Amino acid sequence: MHQSLNRQWLLVKRPVGHPKKTDFEYREVDIPEPGDGEILLQILYALVDPAQRGWMDAGGNYWNPLPLGQPVRSGILAKVVKSNSAQHPVGQFVMGVAGWQDFAVVPEGSVDPIPYDGTQDLRAFSHALGSKGATAYFGLFDVCNLQDGEQVLVSSAAGAVGSLVVQLAKIKGCKVVGVAGGTEKCAWVLGELGADAVIDYRATENMSEAIAEHFPDGLDVYFDNVGGEILEAAMNNLAIGARIGICGMIADYNVSDRVGPRNMWNLLVKRARIEGFLVADYRARYHEAQAHIGVWIDQEKIKYKIDERAGFENLPATLNCLFTGDHDGRMILKLTDDDGIS
């Protein structure tokens, strides 16, 4: 801990549509001291995530709105550098949610220790071994109740969660079709992730027909990362007893006029289910996902792609890359070179 100042990016205006740089303000403050039962974290990586956009709204989201004037809420990987808690010895690595800043004081138990032993890639805990892996794992196996050999559609298949879902479903012997945007992403989903087929939604006139071609007998599982028109198209192609897990609706994040699926009737006809979930509800079981996915990573059955950025000053611009599509893999931003890892 050689820094003497705590850099912060504050949310000072609630964004309308995509966040703009003027919605944020930079400042430097003193490094805080942990009180009883608190710990001081040095934040090593900020995880750049679509959910952050929702957290900035005044309401209507699944967390209390972030008050203006506070550091932007963010997933983080961090190290405990001062501790007044027996649960969190100094030197422990943790994952959780904190703010865009170098140092944060948090209550014990509010972040999760990670089984990092120095031999793995720490950054995996931002992805396949972190909340993305848990989202894919519990979404697919718990919420969608995936069975071996089923017919599976995944949207945002080139995204962090989607790419893991494709691979998990392949491990279970399923037929898996990914939906992605653009030739490059589609090639990656097909060639590297091992999907059976991929639909480039940007090049597809009629998504419903495109899905029907791949699944003449209908879908058993649709892992939905986007909502909107692709959800409706999937709902036109359900097998009896189909399950749709709603993990995200990035199509709906920045729009105010929404339309709904006009084919809810199909849920009745097909005895099908749509269920929304938040990975935070599975926090007590993250270790299950980590254990299984860790083995599959070692067996090279699961790959993950990280787009690492640098420079604390670039945090707002990096967030915006999520919505412009200008990134290649799970985006994380390394806050400091003084991370005590190497």
Add this chain to the structure above:
Amino acid sequence: MHQSLNRQWLLVKRPVGHPKKTDFEYREVDIPEPGDGEILLQILYALVDPAQRGWMDAGGNYWNPLPLGQPVRSGILAKVVKSNSAQHPVGQFVMGVAGWQDFAVVPEGSVDPIPYDGTQDLRAFSHALGSKGATAYFGLFDVCNLQDGEQVLVSSAAGAVGSLVVQLAKIKGCKVVGVAGGTEKCAWVLGELGADAVIDYRATENMSEAIAEHFPDGLDVYFDNVGGEILEAAMNNLAIGARIGICGMIADYNVSDRVGPRNMWNLLVKRARIEGFLVADYRARYHEAQAHIGVWIDQEKIKYKIDERAGFENLPATLNCLFTGDHDGRMILKLTDDDGIS
């Protein structure tokens, strides 16, 4: 079996919108003979049900479309009058699905024997002890996974299924609000069924606000019999972990332009679930529902209202009463006075 002819109403045109009398044709044919493994039923009651409208369409429904020129598909209560099956002795009472006709030959096992012992009201097997009871029972307890004391909204609360759902949820100590149309129905839901409150949708400008007033902390369960705008309004008022069971969508039966709920996002925010179901899938477990509901009927905790009509010639007009709202309770039509019951 004193009749010598078999009266039938055939479907001769696929209805557009509400069925018209010209969609049907009356004829008289000989009474058929059962073959090996078949039985001859004398149909005592035809059950008049919204699902019949869907069965008349050319496709897009959950059963094979009824071929033109065949007796209109219908729920029935019947007695076995000739039998080539050990499963179905002559004199057995059954419930199931057959056509609008006095006599029908069906394969063994395609209808369900009912535990009618002459002391009950046989007509209860068209309602609380029949598929309506099973729909309410499995929809509420299995699909919606109702827990004691939860917050429950029921649409079509004055309908056959809805009225049972209201009473079942009250038996489980829930707060129950019914949605119904018109002063008379609303008074019945409140006064006779024991709902905690009722919303008259015909007299309500903003359903979403009306629901919010009754459920400031949100709904745990919405038992949906109608779809459409009321579904969207309910989805604006979900508690975390809410379950919506889609039992019917009568609002969508006779319309071709459908709109979808614009607030699917709420499923994610509230970790909520929408699930469609068909009671036919629970056929092997009907006896569970009958056993429980039978006890509650004896204890006068469950009431059911039957609107009995007469006159085979009136079947098409009676079906139409479903869509005009001109009925008071579960409509059934008695085909004959010669039912061998009394």
